[in-house]
Amino acid sequence: MDSVEINDKRITMLKGDITTQATDAIVNAANSTLLGGGGVDGAIHRAAGPELLAECKQLKRTLLAGHAGLLPTGEAVLTRGYRLPAKYVIHTVGPIYKEDSDPEQHLQRAYENSLRVADHNRLHSIAFPSIGTGAYGCPLGWAASIALTTIHNFLQHPTTLTDVRMVLYSQHDYEVYRAVLQRITA
Known part of the structure; x- marks a missing residue:
């Protein structure tokens, strides 16, 4: 585990399973349907139970009705x-790297909007996976740089968040994110 402090706030890197994090919120690298899937999305839906799927279906009918029931990339x-x-799950959709017209902007917005939702709801702790680096094909080092730069910049401003975690599933992903964090905060 590695961590850095920014204005009395902490970014922590750890290897593990995001579904075990006892934070105010974990972030789901969701697909646009919000109905679960593979990877992190499927693991979160399985661990949360069928109530999560029921709430996601309700969101599709209400909040997302104007978007054909789909959560737009970066929201x-x-x-x-x-x-x-x-206590909560913040669902965000990362870019499909080879199909997205501006994957950098959309990945940055996925992190920013997740942080904004947490701050708006006065949450203090949040755990992120590596958004977009699984089935969506975002290069790991590139995605790590966008993720950590976005989080670092967000924590430069007043926010209720004091504990931001990057939970990486593999040792390789952890090492890549750790090296990027060291470079950004050097």
């Missing part, structure tokens, strides 16, 4: 965490 919405140790 973020909040649900309860149900059976997770986290």
